[in-house]
Amino acid sequence: MEKSEIRKQYLLKRKSLLSDEVFYLSDKIFKNFINYFKPYPGQKIHIFIPIEKFNEIRTEIFINYFLDQKIRVFVPKIVDTKLISVEIFPETLFETNGWGISEPLSEVDSEENNFDFIITPLLYCDAKGNRVGYGKGFYDAFFENISKDSKKIGVNYFNPDFLIDDVWEHDIPLDYLVTPTDVLSFFSGL
Known part of the structure; x- marks a missing residue:
């Protein structure tokens, strides 16, 4: 299936989820992540803040944990069409941007590029780790500038059903996908 059709289909699928389902499934994804990856103090994790109107995984569960x-937390912020990584703390102040995403007020790029885990938003991920996002390319550009040792982890309510037909040369696949029922690995190391 082509990315444009997948994007339409999975936006609808996700929008059909009730608020209680979003929280329940997000919690199951969170528990699968913790049980599989066992993050510990001092590690560096880059994680997105959800777009609530799109019923994205409620990552505040992850962030608060x-x-x-004492795990270092970095979140994305779009500055001049580039995704930067801002380190956040319990006292960090946030504002809502034009896309309805909560972002830190700070525009100071941490310039960190060696994360233990990068928890990545997506609409769909196939069985080879190829992802469909919102089509802006922010994460592919971000992935090009990070350490190859950083584990790129997608989180999704749905398991892969089919392969993406129009994977592009510059698309960078994920290393793992965490769903409410599974943790799928797309490469041989952990």
Whole structure:
């Protein structure tokens, strides 16, 4: 299936989820992530903040846990059409941008490029780790500038059903996908 059709289909699928389902499934994804990857204090995790109107995985569950466990947390912010990585703390102030995404007020790029985990938003991920996002290319550009040792992890409510037909040369696949029922690995190391 082509990315444009997948994008339409999975936006609708996700929008059909009730608020209770979003929280329940997000919690199951969170628990699968913690049980599989076992993050510990001092690690560096880059994680997105959800777009609530699109019923994205409620990553505040992850963020609150990471901050409580003294795990360093970095979130994306779009500045001049580029995704930068801002480190956040319990006292960090946020504002909502034009896309309805909560972002830190700070525009200071941490310039960190060696994360233990990068928890990545997506609409769909196939069985080879290829992802469909919103089509802006921010994460592919971001992935080009990070350490090859950083584990790129997608989170999704749905398991892969089919392969993406129009994978492009510059698309960078994920290393893992975490769903409410599974953790799928697309490469041989952990």
